[in-house]
Amino acid sequence: MTDSDSSHEQMIRRDSHTREVDLINRDPKQINEDVVKVNFEDVIAEPVGTHSLDGVWKASYTTFTVSKYCCYRCLTAVLGIPLSLLWGLLFACLSFCHIWAVVPCIKSCVIESQCLSRLYSQVIHTFIGPFFEAMGKMYSGVKVVLRKET
Secondary structure, eight states: OOHHHHHHHHHHHHHHHHOOOOSSOSOTTOTTTTTSOOOHHHHOOOOTTOOOOHHHHHHHHHHHHHHHHHHHHHHHHHHHHHHHHHHHHHHHHHHHHIIIIIHHHHHHHHHHHHHHHHHHHHHIIIIIHHHHHHHHHHTTTOOOOOOOOO
């Protein structure tokens, strides 16, 4: 690896911790695309022939939209940072467990199962295979004839 590759790798590593947050597109991977997209029209709808007064409908729309917006803003202002801390700690613990416990355990099981599979294969080829081969030869002369008697 050259010095330029090493410095580029360090720059990428450093950049992942200090990059700017996108304030415009806050869901670039669309993880909440169809989950929490709830607008007034998704919750309240009046069928044809059953309409409230236009003023009430407009006020209801405004009240719903503003209250949802303000409530979300207040909840994120109060709980956003503590929950971010909680989720950061949780995912750090999950990453730690996965890296230091789960993957080594799985690798160990794979190594042990390869050893056991070789032993199992030898037992099958030594004892079970010849037994069924002998049984097959013994019953190979058996013929089954079906007759329809009337």
